[in-house]
Amino acid sequence: xxxxxxxxxxxxxxxxxxxxxxxxxxxxxxxxxxxxxxxxxxxxxxxxxxxxxxxxxxxxxxxxxxxxxxxxxxxxxxxxxxxxxxxxxxxxxxxxxxxxxxxxxxxxxxxxxxxxxxxxxxxxxxxxxxxxxxxxxxxxxxxxxxxxxxxxxxxxxxxxxxxxxxxxxxxxxxxxxxxxxxxxxxxxxxxxxxxxxxxxxxxxxxxxxxxxxxxxxxxxxxxxxxxxxxxxxxxxxxxxxxxxxxxxxxxxxxxxxxxxxxxxxxxxxxxxxxxxxxxxxxxxxxxxxxxxxxxxxxxxxxxxxxxxxxxxxxxxxxxxxxx
Amino acid sequence: xxxxxxxxxxxxxxxxxxxxxxxxxxxxxxxxxxxxxxxxxxxxxxxxxxxxxxxxxxxxxxxxxxxxxxxxxxxxxxxxxxxxxxxxxxxxxxxxxxxxxxxxxxxxxxxxxxxxxxxxxxxxxxxxxxxxxxxxxxxxxxxxxxxxxxxxxxxxxxxxxxxxxxxxxxxxxxxxxxxxxxxxxxxxxxxxxxxxxxxxxxxxxxxxxxxxxxxxxxxxxxxxxxxxxxxxxxxxxxxxxxxxxxxxxxxxxxxxxxxxxxxxxxxxxxxxxxxxxxxxxxxxxxxxxxxxxxxxxxxxxxxxxxxxxxxxxxxxxxxxxxx
Numbered sequence: 001x002x003x004x005x006x007x008x009x010x011x012x013x014x015x016x017x018x019x020x021x022x023x024x025x026x027x028x029x030x031x032x033x034x035x036x037x038x039x040x041x042x043x044x045x046x047x048x049x050x051x052x053x054x055x056x057x058x059x060x061x062x063x064x065x066x067x068x069x070x071x072x073x074x075x076x077x078x079x080x081x082x083x084x085x086x087x088x089x090x091x092x093x094x095x096x097x098x099x100x101x102x103x104x105x106x107x108x109x110x111x112x113x114x115x116x117x118x119x120x121x122x123x124x125x126x127x128x129x130x131x132x133x134x135x136x137x138x139x140x141x142x143x144x145x146x147x148x149x150x151x152x153x154x155x156x157x158x159x160x161x162x163x164x165x166x167x168x169x170x171x172x173x174x175x176x177x178x179x180x181x182x183x184x185x186x187x188x189x190x191x192x193x194x195x196x197x198x199x200x201x202x203x204x205x206x207x208x209x210x211x212x213x214x215x216x217x218x219x220x221x222x223x224x225x226x227x228x229x230x231x232x233x234x235x236x237x238x239x240x241x242x243x244x245x246x247x248x249x250x251x252x253x254x255x256x257x258x259x260x261x262x263x264x265x266x267x268x269x270x271x272x273x274x275x276x277x278x279x280x281x282x283x284x285x286x287x288x289x290x291x292x293x294x295x296x297x298x299x300x301x302x303x304x305x306x307x308x309x310x311x312x313x314x315x316x317x318x319x320x321x322x323x
Numbered sequence: 324x325x326x327x328x329x330x331x332x333x334x335x336x337x338x339x340x341x342x343x344x345x346x347x348x349x350x351x352x353x354x355x356x357x358x359x360x361x362x363x364x365x366x367x368x369x370x371x372x373x374x375x376x377x378x379x380x381x382x383x384x385x386x387x388x389x390x391x392x393x394x395x396x397x398x399x400x401x402x403x404x405x406x407x408x409x410x411x412x413x414x415x416x417x418x419x420x421x422x423x424x425x426x427x428x429x430x431x432x433x434x435x436x437x438x439x440x441x442x443x444x445x446x447x448x449x450x451x452x453x454x455x456x457x458x459x460x461x462x463x464x465x466x467x468x469x470x471x472x473x474x475x476x477x478x479x480x481x482x483x484x485x486x487x488x489x490x491x492x493x494x495x496x497x498x499x500x501x502x503x504x505x506x507x508x509x510x511x512x513x514x515x516x517x518x519x520x521x522x523x524x525x526x527x528x529x530x531x532x533x534x535x536x537x538x539x540x541x542x543x544x545x546x547x548x549x550x551x552x553x554x555x556x557x558x559x560x561x562x563x564x565x566x567x568x569x570x571x572x573x574x575x576x577x578x579x580x581x582x583x584x585x586x587x588x589x590x591x592x593x594x595x596x597x598x599x600x601x602x603x604x605x606x607x608x609x610x611x612x613x614x615x616x617x618x619x620x621x622x623x624x625x626x627x628x629x630x631x632x633x634x635x636x637x638x639x640x641x642x643x644x645x646x
Contacts, residue, residue, distance in 0.1 A: 009435045025429045025528060028363060029354030040351060040363060042370075042429070106348045106365065112332045205348060 005037045005052045005095050018085045018092060019101055021045060035216060040104070047104035048083065052097050057216055059098055064139040065215050066090040066100055068132065068192060073103075075131035078124070078211050080105050105211030107203025115249040117204065118234055122253025124209045125197060125230060129223050130258060132192035141195065141219040143278050145184050148177050151281045155288055162288050169305060173280065176308055180274050185222070185267045193226035194218055198233045224264040227254060228271035231320065232279070232307050240306045248321025265317045272311040280304035328360045328375045328418050341408045341415060342424055344368055358539060363427070370427035371406065375420050380539055382421055387462040388538050389413040389423055391455065391515060396426075398454035401447070401534050403428050428534030430526025438572040440527065441557055445576025447532045448520060448553060452546050453581060455515035464518065464542040466601050468507050471500050474604045478611055485611050492628060496603065499631055503597050508545070508590045516549035517541055521556045547587040550577060551594035554643065555602070555630050563629050571644025588640045595634040603627035 012024050022045035030038045030049075035057055039050040053062060070090065072079035080103040082090035090100050110117060143151075156162050156170055194201075196217040203211035227250075235246040254260065283301035290298045314320075335347050345368035353361045353372075358380055362373040376385060393413065395402035403426040405413035413423050433440060466474075479485050479493055517524075519540040526534035550573075558569040577583065606624035613621045637643075 009431075009433060012431070024431065026431055026526070030363070031352030031354055040353070047365075108332075108335070108347065108349055110332060203349070 005054070005097060007039060007050075007095070011094050014094070015041075015050070015092075015101065018087075019083055020086065021048060021083065021101065041101065049080065049102045049104055050094075050099065051102060052094055052099045054097065061139060061216075062091055062098055062100075064137045065218060067137050068135055068215055068218055069102070071135040072128065072131050077127055077131035078105070078209060079128075079215070080211065080213060105203055105213065107205040107210035109200050109202060110204050111199065113199060113234060113246070115243075115245045116207070118246040118250040119253035120204075120209050121197070121202060121230060121234060122227075122250040122255075123257050124202065124212055124253075125194070125226060126254045126257035128194060128212060129191055129226070135192055139219045141193075141221040143195075143217070143282065144221060144225075145181065145274070148180070148274075148277060148281060151285060152177060155281070155284050164288070165284070165301075169302070173277070173284075173305065173308075176273065176277060176312075180270070180277065183270055184274065185263070185270065188222040188224055188264055188267065189261060190220060191223050192218060193221050193223060193229075195221065195226060195229060197226065197230050222264075222271065223258075224260060224268060225271050225275060227251070227260070227264075228268065228275035229278075231268075231272055232276050232304070236307060236310075240303065242310055242319075244319070244321045251320060251322055265322065268317055268320065269311045269314040272314075273308050276304045276307040276311060280308065328377070328420060330362060330373075330418070334417050337417070338364075338373070338415075338424065341410075342406055343409065344371060344406065344424065364424065372403065372425045372427055373417075373422065374425060375417055375422045377420065380421075384462060384539075385414055385421055385423075387460045388541060390460050391458055391538055391541055392425070394458040395451065395454050400450055400454035401428070401532060402451075402538070403534060403536060428526055428536065430528040430533035432523050432525060433527055434522070436522060436557060436569070438566075438568045439530070441569040442572040442576035443527075443532050444520070444525060444553060444557060445550075445573040445578075446580050447525065447535055447576075448517070448549060449577045449580030451517060451535060452514055452549070458515055462542045464516075464544040466518075466540070466605065467544060467548075468504065468597070471503070471597075471600060471604060474608060475500060478604070478607050488607070488611070488624075492625070496600070496607075496628065496631075499596065499600060499635075503593070503600065506593055507597065508586070508593065511545040511547055511587055511590065512584060513543060514546050515541060516544050516546060516552075518544065518549060518552060520549065520553050545587075545594065546581075547583060547591060548594050548598060550574070550583070550587075551591065551598035552601075554591075554595055555599050555627070559630060559633075563626065565633055565642075567642070567644045574643060574645055588645065591640055591643065592634045592637040595637075596631050599627045599630040599634060603631065 007027060012027060016024055022043040024041055024043050026042045028040045030040050032038050036054050037052040041048040041050050066082045069079045069082055073081035083101040083103065084090060085092055092099050152173065194212070194215065196214060201212065201214045202209060230250060231247055234250060235243050237243055280301045283299050283304060286298040287301055330350060335350060339347055345366040347364055347366050349365045351363050353363050355361050359377050360375040364371040364373050376382070389405045392402045392405050396404035406424040406426065407413060408415055415422050475496060517535070517538065519537060524535060524537045525532060553573060554570055557573060558566050560566055603624045606622050606627060609621040610624055
């Protein structure tokens with residue numbers, strides 16, 4: 001939930017004059033995204049999402065994010081398309097902040113995830129990877145291998161609140177970072193990845209994928225790392241058990257569109273550990289830096305330590321339902 | 324901004340089965356209202372607002388609020404109409420809380436208020452008063468004369484934080500309450516009033532009033548008290564000066580639909596003081612009970628003390644632009 005910026009009448013007049021969207025009939029702040037302010041614009045022509053980029057998104061990354069969405073939409077991938085203003089740009093300035101108007105995609109993110117959803121997720125992810133080929137801009141992953149130790153150190157050195165995390169848990173994470181630093185692969189197929197494809201970020205309509213949204217962590221990295229993020233986000237049940245049927249379906253869906261290499265399969269348990277570590281660390285950071293009384297309660301990072309442990313115990317990819 | 328309740332897939336399935344709204348294509352939490360959780364439902368048939376009533380709304384008042392909206396819509400007033408479920412009820416239970424689905428009205432609330440908007444506001448308010456005649460349910464105003472002193476005492480007796488309010492200011496308010504207790508009228512035309520008709524709660528489309536929303540303070544009280552609430556909410560500039568042109572237009576718009584009595588005009592300065600006191604006190608309460616770090620910063624009550632002072636100095640209704 002996040003609406004940090006107030007939109008004035010003048011702002012809306014400005015948008016009407018800058019973008020070929022028609023008269024704005026209503027503008028409602030929506031409670032989506034934790035990084036930006038989002039508004040649902042209903043105009044005489046259509047519906048749009050107006051996003052105002054707040055501090056946590058680096059302005060120099062915006063051409064990558066918006067360009068990627070445009071490129072994906074051009075390739076008929078189900079990405080919302082940023083709307084060009086009369087100057088032919090996707091990015092504008094509103095209330096002194098960068099802003100963009102983006103196509104509204106119908107559909108609902110799902111909570112009750114079935115194996116069939118995981119198959120469709122896998123297909124969509126592989127389609128995204130293929131559609132992104134040929135996109136000319138690059139962006140490094142700022143939450144991968146070389147960032148994990150500094151982020152961990154910033155958590156444990158800095159803050160009184162680390163005390164709420166058992167020292168033995170932090171020691172386990174420190175060892176995991178060392179382990180991954182030693183064994184992290186460097187020889188995998190790479191490309192543009194979504195890097196945050198949680199259930200919130202896929203819309204389904206009539207049981208088909210109708211949209212993939214929120215590209216604000218997208219970057220260049222191993223394609224199979226994106227698969228690992230999804231295995232963690234979609235295939236664990238709320239009791240922390242791993243659902244091998246969902247994993248199998250996810251991988252089958254992915255492979256129906258793009259065949260994974262042997263090396264990708266071989267490194268998958270390691271990639272899953274790294275992907276789990278990345279979310280463990282950002283949750284840990286938000287956990288120990290939480291604001292007393294804030295409406296949004298940070299998520300406990302421990303869930304992701306359990307996922308790390310699961311993947312560490314994996315002996316072969318058969319654990320993911322693959323023969 | 325407020326979305327306190329999470330909607331599950333099962334909740335949406337339930338709504339689809341209970342209400343004749345068609346398939347739900349999307350459901351987005353919207354950042355409107357501070358008392359309830361609101362969602363914009365887009366279905367294959369239309370758009371709707373789904374409201375889940377949180378703690379601050381008393382459940383026994385909901386039949387009054389929803390019934391009033393239905394009655395007003397029946398009278399062709401621009402109130403959103405609550406949707407009847409298959410059992411013919413407007414109220415249901417979702418996520419263990421009372422909930423209703425309400426018609427979506429196009430239009431935008433305005434920030435840049437003109438005298439012409441005030442005229443239209445006046446017309447709309449009088450139309451509401453007339454349209455509400457014949458509504459059979461009653462609800463007492465729980466924020467009027469007899470509630471002011473208890474609310475004030477709850478503020479000043481209870482809380483460390485009252486220290487942030489100058490004692491001389493609190494003394495002035497205490498005297499004002501005594502003054503109003505002595506002089507508050509009892510012989511004015513009464514009926515159902517909106518009681519919270521701030522600019523946020525009126526939508527305009529093509530410079531005409533397209534909707535009046537948020538009936539969750541509506542009650543039975545003096546009709547002219549509603550006029551007083553609007554004079555306070557619409558006719559002061561951000562520098563605290565009173566805009567007599569806007570006031571004149573508001574009263575002209577109101578009288579174009581319903582003539583005010585001499586007694587209503589005579590008591591208007593007093594009603595305006597009472598209306599300003601009511602918002603002063605609830606703001607004071609929220610101010611001293613504010614949650615450290617909460618996203619929504621309470622509004623400083625002092626603005627409303629300045630409004631009380633303005634109306635105390637008024638010698639005749641000519642101060643409101645009326646001859």
